[in-house]
Amino acid sequence: MLNTSNNNTRKMIVINGGHFSSLAGFYEEVSDILMSGADWKVGTLDGFNDILYGGFGVFEYHEEIEIVWKESEKSKEDLGLKATQEFYENKIRQGKPFNIELMQQKLENLIAGSGQTLFEILVEIIESHGDITLRLD
Incomplete structure (x- = not known):
């Protein structure tokens, strides 16, 4: 609106x-x-x-x-931990053109509690x- x-x-x-x-x-x-x-x-x-x-x-x-x-x-809540984890897992699964190492690091940081959720991004x-x-x- x-x-x-x-x-x-x-x-x-x-x-x-x-x-x-x-x-x-x-x-x-x-x-x-x-x-x-x-x-x-x-x-x-x-x-x-x-x-x-x-x-x-x-x-x-x-x-x-x-x-x-x-x-x-x-x-x-909708764009929180679960959605963000799925977001990174999908990027890792797709591979190129995504930087797999970077996506893996972001996923690990998220799981460890130090990464940003999609909402925060x-x-x-x-x-x-x-x-x-x-x-x-």
Whole structure:
């Protein structure tokens, strides 16, 4: 959902965790919201990072926006340890073009409790963009 009423000139974009329960579902949600009218969809973490720069979706390059992630606790669970473990196991199983050693290390770190979940990775990607404010609801 895109709310065109601005908070301090920031466009508000709402991601609804109730609309998805997997990484593929997250990609579908953000594609529908952030890439409305575009002819391609997000399908990777790198692709998600790329669209957050703006300029080819619903907001412009360097435009200040606020992303509100509703039902973020549900997403934190859905995109938590189990989903992340499956994500890395699938990459390892697929092999090239993925860096198997890196994926194995990330999986081992996750299991040891020192790795990031998919939810944490997505939050970090959003927060790495200085023009974007993230609010977890």
